[in-house]
Amino acid sequence: xxxxGGLVIENTDNLWLRTWLxxxxxxxxxxHRPQSEHLAALAQLQPSTPLxxxxxxxxxxxxxxxxxxxxxxxxxxxxQSDVISLDDYYLEPAQRAERAHxxxxxxxxxxxxxxxxTELLSSQLAGFRQGKAQAWRRYDKALDRAGTCSEPSSARLxxxxxxxxxxxxxxxxxxxxxxxxxxxxxxPDASWRHKVNQQLACEYQQIWQQFDRLIWLNAPDWQAVxxxxxxxxxxxxxxxxxxTPAELEHFMLYFQRLTEESWRQLPDRADxxxxxxxxxxxxxxxxxx
Numbered sequence: 001x002x003x004x005g006g007l008v009i010e011n012t013d014n015l016w017l018r019t020w021l022x023x024x025x026x027x028x029x030x031x032h033r034p035q036s037e038h039l040a041a042l043a044q045l046q047p048s049t050p051l052x053x054x055x056x057x058x059x060x061x062x063x064x065x066x067x068x069x070x071x072x073x074x075x076x077x078x079x080q081s082d083v084i085s086l087d088d089y090y091l092e093p094a095q096r097a098e099r100a101h102x103x104x105x106x107x108x109x110x111x112x113x114x115x116x117x118t119e120l121l122s123s124q125l126a127g128f129r130q131g132k133a134q135a136w137r138r139y140d141k142a143l144d145r146a147g148t149c150s151e152p153s154s155a156r157l158x159x160x161x162x163x164x165x166x167x168x169x170x171x172x173x174x175x176x177x178x179x180x181x182x183x184x185x186x187x188p189d190a191s192w193r194h195k196v197n198q199q200l201a202c203e204y205q206q207i208w209q210q211f212d213r214l215i216w217l218n219a220p221d222w223q224a225v226x227x228x229x230x231x232x233x234x235x236x237x238x239x240x241x242x243x244t245p246a247e248l249e250h251f252m253l254y255f256q257r258l259t260e261e262s263w264r265q266l267p268d269r270a271d272x273x274x275x276x277x278x279x280x281x282x283x284x285x286x287x288x289x
Contacts (some may be wrong), residue, residue: 010232017213018200019273021053024070025215025272043077044228050128050211052158056165056266057217058095058259059252060228063161063277068219070159080155088139088164090114107184109255110144111194114166118203125210128158132269147275166214166269169201179260182253200258215257216270223258224278226252230281 021041027035057063066081074081091099091112098114100108107114118139123132133152140147175193178184187193219225229252236242243251267273277285 005038013049013051014212016042016045016047017053021213021215021272022287022289025225025274026288027073028066028069028272029282029285039073039077043079044077047156050131050156050158051212052125052128052206054165054211054214055146055159055161055217056167056214056262056270057161057163058219058228058262059163059255060218060225060232060280061219062154062280062282063163063217066274067159067161073176074157079157080153081157081159082134082136082150082153082155083159083161085139086116086121086143086165087138089118089121090139090141090144091115091117093144094128103195104187104265106186106192106254107195109251109254111163112258113204114196114199118199118207122203122207122210124157125160125207127174129210144165160211164200164204164262165211166208167200167204167261167265168217169197170257170261173259180253180256182250183257185244196258200276213271214266214269215272216266218263218266218273218275220276220278222256222260224280228280 019106020039020053023035023038023042027039051241055063064085071081071083091095093108094143095117096108096110096115103114106112106123109115124136133154135149135152137149138147140146175197176185176190178190181191199214219228226249230245230248233242233248242248273284273286274282275286277283
């Protein structure tokens with residue numbers, strides 16, 4: 001235990017990370033000076049081992065923006081971090097087509113568990129934990145193919161953001177009934193749902209287990225999620241790009257099941273919860289001390 005600037009700090013990496021995230025998130029919400037002073041003190045005791053922070057949240061909830069804000073805030077305190085997204089590990093169209101042929105046609109659409117290169121992501125996270133600099137994969141969504149990898153860095157903090165991080169497999173009882181038109185019409189025997197669930201139960205849990213802390217952006221309801229995702233698409237639509245409203249409505253159906261499952265699972269699993277209101281404003285941090 002050590003005292004810096006009047007702040008008592010546990011010199012243990014996991015406890016350091018919890019305190020670091022608490023003051024970072026409080027500062028992000030309120031911009032109060034005391035939190036900045038606490039961060040400055042904590043920055044003098046940077047972790048001795050690499051640590052991984054997960055940010056989970058529905059589409060359009062602000063995961064990318066939060067990750068970027070935290071990375072910038074930490075850089076101001078001379079704490080280097082890397083940021084990656086689960087989306088950066090999408091399988092390319094030919095790989096998804098192969099799974100669509102072998103497993104179910106719905107795997108041709110990227111997004112759900114089973115459409116990511118989990119082997120590569122898991123390997124890179126393990127390498128990061130061993131202190132090996134990683135050239136993180138990037139994915140060009142516009143071209144639907146892997147892009148140029150990031151430059152390797154010596155960062156000891158890694159933020160991983162993604163829409164289903166931290167979720168575990170659903171029970172058979174929960175899985176069986178169709179919840180929307182996509183499942184009812186294109187997955188009447190629930191074979192796609194079972195395969196997604198199987199992927200989530202195995203390969204994805206191996207990734208989640210490498211997270212040290214989980215932050216969850218808690219959206220108010222599914223209608224808000226769809227509305228926020230439509231806001232994201234609007235600039236592209238104005239340029240004649242992106243999905244039409246009908247295409248976007250259909251696309252969101254792929255994500256509905258696990259997004260709704262997050263409201264059942266993540267309140268008890270997340271280390272920090274940032275609650276958003278209907279206007280997409282961050283209203284509350286839990287816990288806040």
